[in-house]
Amino acid sequence: MTKTxxxxxxILGANERLAQTNRAxxxxxxxxxxxxMASPGxxxxxxxxxxxxxxxxxxxxxxxxxxxxxxxxxxxxAAAGIPAVxxxxxxxxxxxxxxxxxxxxxxxxxxxxxxxxxxVGNLICPANFPLGAHxxxxxxxxxxxxxxxxxxxxxYRGVQAVILNKTDLLPYFDFDMxxxxxxxxxxxxxxxxxxxxxxxxxxxxxxxxxxxxxxxAYLTPGT
Amino acid sequence: xxxxxxxxSILKITLEHAEKANARRVLALDLLVGQMASIVDDSxxxxxxxxxxxxxxxxxxxxxxxxxxxxxCWDCGHQYQLDGEHLECPQCGSLRVQLVQxxxxxxxxxxxx
Numbered sequence: 001m002t003k004t005x006x007x008x009x010x011i012l013g014a015n016e017r018l019a020q021t022n023r024a025x026x027x028x029x030x031x032x033x034x035x036x037m038a039s040p041g042x043x044x045x046x047x048x049x050x051x052x053x054x055x056x057x058x059x060x061x062x063x064x065x066x067x068x069x070x071x072x073x074x075x076x077x078a079a080a081g082i083p084a085v086x087x088x089x090x091x092x093x094x095x096x097x098x099x100x101x102x103x104x105x106x107x108x109x110x111x112x113x114x115x116x117x118x119x120v121g122n123l124i125c126p127a128n129f130p131l132g133a134h135x136x137x138x139x140x141x142x143x144x145x146x147x148x149x150x151x152x153x154x155x156y157r158g159v160q161a162v163i164l165n166k167t168d169l170l171p172y173f174d175f176d177m178x179x180x181x182x183x184x185x186x187x188x189x190x191x192x193x194x195x196x197x198x199x200x201x202x203x204x205x206x207x208x209x210x211x212x213x214x215x216x217a218y219l220t221p222g223t
Numbered sequence: 224x225x226x227x228x229x230x231x232s233i234l235k236i237t238l239e240h241a242e243k244a245n246a247r248r249v250l251a252l253d254l255l256v257g258q259m260a261s262i263v264d265d266s267x268x269x270x271x272x273x274x275x276x277x278x279x280x281x282x283x284x285x286x287x288x289x290x291x292x293x294x295x296c297w298d299c300g301h302q303y304q305l306d307g308e309h310l311e312c313p314q315c316g317s318l319r320v321q322l323v324q325x326x327x328x329x330x331x332x333x334x335x336x
Contacts, residue, residue: 005244007330011232011254093225124261125225150310154261154326186310186318 015129018097022104022132029109032218033117034211035133037155039148040121042141043165045073047198048118052082054208059113059215064103066095066120073118082116083108094125097132114215127154135214141165146176149183156184161192163207168197226263229328230270236330237280246335249280253334257327258292258305283333292325 010016026033038044052061063084065074074086085106087099100117107115117133119126130136138159140148143166149156156162162184170177177195184191192210196203233252241249256262264287275281292305296312297319303312305325311318 002250002334002336003244004332004334005240005246006332007236007240008332009236009330011229011236011328011330014232014235015228092228096228128225128261129228153259157259157322157326182318183310186320189319189321 012128015097018101019130019132022097022100023134025101025104026109026115026132026134029112030219031109031112031115032135032215033115033131033133034135034137035117035119035126035131036137036139037119037123037126037159038121038139038141039123039144042121042139042144043198044118044121044139045076047139047163047165047196048116049076049080050198050201050204051208051211052077052080052116054204055114055212055215056082058212059219060111061114061116062107062109062112063116063118064100064107065118066099068092068120077116089120093120093122094129095119095131096129100131113219123148123152123155127152127158130158134218135160135211137161137163139163139165140180142167142169142173142175145173146180147183149180149187153187156187156191159188159191161194161207161210162188164193164195165198167195167202168200225261226266227270229262230267230274233267233271233330234274234278234280237283237333238278240333241279241335244335246279246333248336249283249333250336251284251286251334252280253286253288253331255288255290255327255329255331257290257325259322259325260328262328288331290325290327293323294320295323296320 036044061082063077063082066087071086074084077084085103087103136159194207295302296317298317299315301312301314
């Protein structure tokens with residue numbers, strides 16, 4: 001006999017539960033985790049390195065780098081003097097909470113104030129797989145075009161800030177800043193927005209002071 | 224591509240519930256998929272056929288119920304379905320809008336025998 005069994009379960013519930021476990025693990029050692037997401041070529045690694053360079057005098061940093069293959073990005077972090085763990089996803093297009101859980105024991109969390117996570121370059125999948133980070137940051141870039149918020153709405157909905165990188169290229173592209181920003185606003189009203197150039201450093205200060213304020217609020221609450 | 228881990232999760236949840244209900248076979252699954260969930264039905268079906276092989280859910284029918292994205296305008300209260308890339312309120316043009324449905328991705332029920 002056929003019968004219907006009600007289930008009503010969120011299909012990604014397992015990942016979300018594990019993300020909470022990761023968060024709890026990070027909170028035990030008071031390690032503030034920032035998850036950077038972007039499409040391939042948006043300048044994730046360059047901006048992350050510049051950001052780490054600016055933060056490393058003040059905080060103890062570590063990095064986790066997600067890529068389909070190779071250790072190029074982790075090597076670049078290590079070359080900058082930041083302890084880095086590479087996660088090779090073996091073909092998967094995003095990091096998920098399980099992969100981060102596997103990487104955390106390789107990070108000296110007790111000696112880390114800020115853990116920088118570089119997700120796999122992709123604008124679709126990372127949005128569906130929270131990792132347990134305290135901040136999720138999306139890096140967009142001028143050459144990608146201003147229509148990206150409209151085409152990848154999920155990515156823009158789950159983040160706490162959007163960075164628009166490569167503003168030094170604005171004179172060479174028909175990038176409609178107003179159209180871009182209106183798309184971001186509709187998906188995530190009031191979202192922190194930082195147009196900047198990781199190459200020239202223009203706009204970097206606003207981003208760094210916003211980030212620093214969040215890190216400080218976490219590490220030393222009530223000050 | 225990213226449907227693979229979703230389907231692994233769907234299969235796991237299905238088999239857990241089927242086992243609890245002492246099912247011999249799973250005949251069908253009812254899935255609720257919001258327009259904003261970026262899930263492609265055909266892709267889910269493709270991985271399902273591969274992953275469900277040699278389980279009691281092999282060959283089960285996947286029934287997709289699509290939920291359109293609906294926004295509500297904070298300024299004039301108008302509710303509307305998302306039309307292409309036009310996020311702004313069609314009534315007053317405001318961009319102070321909020322998604323009220325359309326990001327669901329749930330397994331609602333399974334048919335077993």
